[in-house]
Amino acid sequence: MAVFTTLDSHDIDAFLSGYDLGKLQRFEGILSGVENTNYHIFTDTGRYVLTVHEGKVAESDLPYFLGLIQHLSAAAIPTCEIIPRNDGALYGHLKGKTAAISVYLDGQGTAPDDITDAQCAAAGEMLAKMHEAGEGFTVRRPNKMGLSKWQSLWGENEDKADSVVEGQAALVNDVFSDLIDVWPMLVTKDFPQGAVHCDFFPDNVFFKDAQLSGIIDFYYACDEYFIYDLALTINAWCFNAAAECIPARFDAMMQGYQKLRPLNDDERGIFGLMLQASALRIQMTRLHDYLNHPGDDVVIPHDPKAFLERIKHWRANPPCA
Known part of the structure; x- marks a missing residue:
């Protein structure tokens, strides 16, 4: 299970106010993974992934992690491209933790x-x-x-x-x-x-x-x-x-x-x-x-x-x- 930080619609609405992604319609926790909290969020403009960074991810490392994702995406590598906030930042804060929204990637991993x-x-x-x-x-x-x-x-x-x-x-x-x-x-x-x-x-x-x-x-x-x-x-x-x-x-x-x-x-x-x-x-x-x-x-x-x-x-x- 990978929902360590529980969010409700008010939490996600407040976070979405920093983006131009439309109105929240519904959301669901993503249970796979072991490090961070992830949610699928659905708005009237599409489907996205909200990631709340848990204890092992230091905020000081985010410019590298998120910057590399953007750099590779610009080179046509199919990464989980980060959607910038309205102020240009690649992440914000949610319930005292850093959080980011990325594009939804269709497909699945392999056993x-x-x-x-x-x-x-x-x-x-x-x-x-x-x-x-x-x-x-x-x-x-x-x-x-x-x-x-x-x-x-x-x-x-x-x-x-x-x-x-x-x-x-x-x-x-x-x-x-x-x-x-x-x-x-x-x-x-x-x-x-x-x-x-x-x-x-x-x-x-x-x-x-x-x-x-x-x-x-x-x-x-x-x-x-x-x-x-x-x-x-x-x-x-x-x-x-x-x-x-x-x-x-x-x-x-x-x-x-x-x-x-x-x-x-x-x-x-x-x-x-x-x-x-x-x-x-x-x-x-x-x-x-x-x-x-x-x-x-x-x-x-x-x-x-x-x-x-x-x-x-x-x-x-x-x-x-």
Whole structure:
């Protein structure tokens, strides 16, 4: 469930007064998602999405998140384009929180077992388009979910890790050891970088009539190596619900991506470790959420084993990029 802030028609009417979107007809909460509160709102000019930013989204980061959405939309990327307020601002305040209205994107995400090779190819090509289209976006934001954050989360949860998955601590420590040896040297290599989505999961990429129709949820976007964003996307798309790698999906995504942006030699050389690193990033947050969520939380924690299985897979089966 993703309605953490309850709104009534008076709240939404008051917020709409800052826009030229017509009169509110009806609204409904959007139950999918786990980070922010979202509502479909219907006015006499159309259907829109109202997002109330919850605790993890800092107001200081909104110029990057919302600005990137607008920048990519201007480059014909089908993002959840933000509708400016009458004063030109991209967001306002609602019940003491920041909030924004975006266009409605038709389509839906895809469940892990329903992903097709064609969708992987389309997602890979779109990811490359986004990486290229981000050039010229001048706002900067470091990756706040980078290696140091993973280490911090691991420090909080390492002593409990094996109670969740036996043998997890040894495996994770091995990956950290490999990363710590290599990560400082990345700046000396030729790794293209720029604005990336960093949450390009199948539930954030919409398809309609077998065509990619929209991209949502830019709230982990940051400046990062493109090869890291590609590796994270592969981990999100190329495994089924049982955490088994589907080679045909991997091949399709790589072909789609490299059709527009072929990897260079430095990227190919680090690709296997990036696949492990990006899986570790998700594993650290999911393990933390699993161990620390309150019992009455409306969000059900993700499977704390799925991305650990991805790490095991890539350590046993280095990719041929």
